[in-house]
Amino acid sequence: MFCMEDYKQKTKDLYDEYAKNFQKRTEGYLKKYLLKDANLFIQSLNGVDVLDIGSGSGRDSSYFKKKRIESLMCRYFSNND
Numbered sequence: 548m549f550c551m552e553d554y555k556q557k558t559k560d561l562y563d564e565y566a567k568n569f570q571k572r573t574e575g576y577l578k579k580y581l582l583k584d585a586n587l588f589i590q591s592l593n594g595v596d597v598l599d600i601g602s603g604s605g606r607d608s609s610y611f612k613k614k615r616i617e618s619l620m621c622r623y624f625s626n627n628d
Contacts, residue, residue: 570604577610589614 577585589611599608602620611618 566604570606573606577606585610589616592616 585607596617596619597608597611599605599611599618599620602608602622605620608618608620
């Protein structure tokens with residue numbers, strides 16, 4: 548018998564696994580490609596908090612936190628989650 552709750556949990560578990568793998572594969576991406584722009588962005592904030600929409604693994608918000616910038620992470624889930 549098909550159980551919707553099992554399907555949902557398996558989907559969430561798979562997403563979490565892919566997110567962890569993505570984070571490992573892209574650890575150096577921020578430093579290599581985005582660091583200069585990220586620092587310019589932080590300088591322009593003047594103490595304002597950040598809303599990280601589509602935060603995924605949280606890589607960017609983690610960097611903001613290291614720079615003492617508060618960040619609210621948002622990740623989309625459908626109403627059926």
